[in-house]
Amino acid sequence: MxxxxxxxxxxxxxxxxxxxxxxxxxxxxxxxxxxxxxxxxxxxxxxxxxxxxxxxxxxxxxxxxxxxxxxxxxxxxxxITDENIEYLGEEQVLKERLGLRIYKPKVAFKNMAGAKKLINDAQMFRKMEQMGQTIGGIFLFGVPGTGKSFFAECFAGETGRKVVDLDLSYISYTDNPSKTLLKVFEILLESGDKFVLLLDEIEKVFDTNNYRSMQVLGRLLTLLNDIVKENIQELVFIATANNITKIRDNNPEFLRKGRFRKLYFLNFPSMQSAKEMFSLYFSMNIRKFEKYMSILQVSFIKNIKIENLIRKIDVLLQEYKVINDNDKFIYTPAEINVFTEELFINYLINKITDLDDLISISAKEITPIQFSARDSIQKMLSQNNIYSDSAFDIKAFTEIS
Known part of the structure; x- marks a missing residue:
């Protein structure tokens, strides 16, 4: 047996x-x-x-x-050792041995709206790559729901890369975390493909009381340096964080200049970005529901003025606002997406045909994160002003809204 x-x-x-x-x-x-x-x-x-x-x-x-x-x-x-990696296939090795998710995204920049500076910079990075320069890493810090992970997928789709969801917490529990992480890089570089390594919510790994976590981060810092120093174009890091306090307090060197190509702070969308997002999500939902809609229903939806919609939502939810900036919209991009779906459902299924009622009911079904996580959001936004030492300068972050 x-x-x-x-x-x-x-x-x-x-x-x-x-x-x-x-x-x-x-x-x-x-x-x-x-x-x-x-x-x-x-x-x-x-x-x-x-x-x-x-x-x-x-x-x-x-x-x-x-x-x-x-x-x-x-x-x-x-x-699953070096000698049979070729037999099993590098992706199968990473999936089976390390539980890492590897996939080819079906989205690109055409699936994004707003965030013009971020998309323009990404296009510039792509041109740099075509000229033989490595991109290295991109760091995205900001409000939950502002599309940090989605950008990584769109960037990968735009540049013909696969996404590796690099779960550092999982890797830290392997027998030899540092060796495991190094092996991941070796396998990816030997594959002949190009990858975006997504380090999602990386602040969760910064635990100074956990030796394994620190071992992983130490190895990661070395690999980030090597990618830039050796001009390795096959791998691009995109790290995301909702809170950088732990990074600043424990490992400020992680975000020093040169390690990441660019640092971005993703804030709530501007009114103009919100308008572009609503237009995109309306178009997506029309395509999704069109076969269930009459010509008159499609016409009703298409004739909704986005500027008026935004103003009505802003007035309805004014009491929920944390940001004292008239150019910032109340909803995150993720909330705009959910609102748009709710509006279509309320119109098509719940038969709410009065536009004001439709907007009011749909808006009040979604509690903005500005209100539900008020304290956390205020602390997050305040980080723009409280860090300004030589090792870690929050002003180095480019704001995206």
Missing amino acids: IWIVTHNNSLYKDLTHLSKKFYEKTGKKIAGKKPIYMPEKKDVIANVLNDVVFIAPYYPEKIGFDNYGFFSVVDFDDF
Whole structure:
């Protein structure tokens, strides 16, 4: 009997990709044999004389069987090594060994609205890359819901890259976090593809009380330096954060000049950006619901004046505003998206046909984050003014709204 230990759920469905390397290592073939997944003790007893493959996330001892010659016990994680990366494929290795998500995004800059400075700079970065210069890293800090992670996907789509969702918290729990992170980079660079490495909410990893977290960050800083120094164009870091207090207090060197190509602060959208976002989301929802709409209904939606819509929402939700800036809209881009969907649903399904009622009801169904997280938002926005030391200068951040 063959007992394969693995924490990779994908193996519970398919053994065929294992058979070649398993045979090379053990001289035993497993393809074509009926596997038993997550065996219990009764399964082992019932099949002790049969030629069976067991697959489990634990060793046989856990259910009361020492390996008295009954089993050929193999830890599958040991099979994902340098010598079989080519056989398995680098993406499969990263997914199965490290639980990293790799995907090719279906969005690009045409799917974004507002944030003109950010998009223009990204186009400039792309031209730099075409001239043989590395982009290195981009750091996005700001209000939740302002599209930080979405920008990373759009940038990847625009530049023909795949996105690697680089979960540093997960990596920090591996046996050797520093070595694991280095291996990720080696695999990606050997693949021949180009990638955006998304470090989402990176502030959550800055834990000075956790040795493994600090080990990962130390290795990451080295790799960031190497990418710039060695002009490695295949990899682009895009890091996001909702709060940079921990970074500033614990590791201000992380954001020093030269490590990231550009630092951005994503604020609530300007009124002009909000107008562009509403236009984009209205167009998207018309395409989504058009087959359920009559010609008159489509006409009604298309004739809504976005400027009037924005003014009405601003007046309705004035009491919720935290920012004392008449050019800043109450909603984040994510909230504008949700509002637009609510408006279509209220119009098409709930049959609300009076425009003022439609706007009022849709707006009041969404509590702005400016109100629901008032204290956090005020603290976040205040970070624009309170940090100004030589190692960490918040003024180096370009504001995007």
